[in-house]
Amino acid sequence: MSAPEGEIVQFDNVGLRYGTEREILSNVSFTLFSSRFYFLTGASGAGKTSLLRLLYLAQRPSRGAIRMFGTDVITLPREKLPAYRRRMGVVFQDFRLVGHLSAFDNVALPLRVSGVREADLRGPVEDMLEWVGLAQRADARPATLSGGEQQRVAIARAVIGRPDILVADEPTGNVDPEMALKLLRLFEALNRLGTTVVVATHDVQLLRKVPDSLIMRLDKGTLADPTGALRYPPRRDGVRM
């Protein structure tokens, strides 16, 4: 069954628990639409990273249903998951760059995994590194890059394959305010090209900087007001900022 027009992700009463512990996420339900910009906010430990892990298919939920691009990904055989992951770009909180690869090779990795020929990937990767201002550091290993530079390599890697969804976990957490704003502009530029962007952050100041964004707020593992949260500015009676 295909998704209604514009709906690319649906979470329906999703719950997540590890072992016999209490649920980290409870009754999470929301819908993401294509070409929209979402913020996922909440205090530390609210479950933002867990929700994102479900979103970028690093984990299966304990209960509930998740549909992506019209497909139930919970019951999908694992050999079919890579095709869905290739439609997403992920910026991890800790960057997760491959330490022994250069910035160029890290950015090229999604294209190589997708089977793009070397001759065809060189140009796009160089363009992407130039876009994030790292053309001169293409040969540098992650360990020799600053936090901000690593963050930009991680972003370049996430967007090089022109994903349908970009998921970023605290992408501005390790950079100064000026760089944070710059990164946010990168996401906006990508969003204008049609990519759905989901940014998890606990920095409420950041939310105001993308006027057209929608906000989801997690509180102790539940979406505080899913309906109200998906508006900007947030409703006074729905989401407290």
Add this chain to the structure above:
Amino acid sequence: MKKPPVVTRAVERGLSPFRGQRAAHVLPRARLGGPMPWVIAIMVALTVIAAGGGLALGNLADRARGDLAGSATVQIVEADDRDRERQAASAVTLLLNEPVVTEVRRVPPEEVEALIEPWLGSGTASEAVPIPALIDLRLRTDASEQALQVLSDRLVEVAPDARIDAQSDWLAPVLGALSSLKWMAFALIALLSFTGAAAVWLAARNALGSNRDTIEIVHLLGGSDNQIARIFQRSILLDALVGGLLGLLVGGLGVWLLGAQFAALDSALVAGGGLAAVDWLVLVTVPLVAMGIAVYTARMTVLSSLRRML
């Protein structure tokens, strides 16, 4: 802010090959490396030696069985020289006319003395100890035990001190032992194959553990289990290739040297235990089989471990 570069949507999103050097580059430590080529080399060398031994023993047993199946020896045990010679001559005359006998050869006394020389010394043997007269027979291949018994009865009529021995009877325990050794060699090969597979299994699990973070990233970027498994397969294939060739060289040299040493014994029995061209061809396939086992084991190990990750 500049617009982001437009990476063509034509970028393949299907499951395309991610293999070879550039894939291996992503997981350099997946190279099982270290002792693995040496472990495989030792396994292959031992397997080649065991297989060479097993094949040689098989050839030896087959050759001996074939030679002895239609052979018999007549001994005339008589202390008196003249009586012994008379009986031997009568026996030869009788045997030459027997339809079941195809070939008769009176073993010359010098040859008999040479046979017993290692035990009794030279020259004095025939004077000090009466030596039986020996007659070698080649029998028709379909000569049964019953026919042999009939022949024995007739022989005793013309040469009362004659005794006929089918050579296959007295060599049967030896042939049985050779056969056991051959099967033991093949059991050893099976054991070595199992041990080699276990070594690859351990090494693959170790390599998986040390590359877990990178593998997870490749997974999350859309890499499939097969793509990751292929990186490990390629790595172990290279190790197995190097180790296999080295092992074949060492094992083959060992088999050749052993063969040369046995050949130098100049023993009629051992001479049948050489390796034929087809046997050497079998030995050459040992590293190929080892490579197959190693690659298959690595693939199964990696895939089964990856299945535990999402």
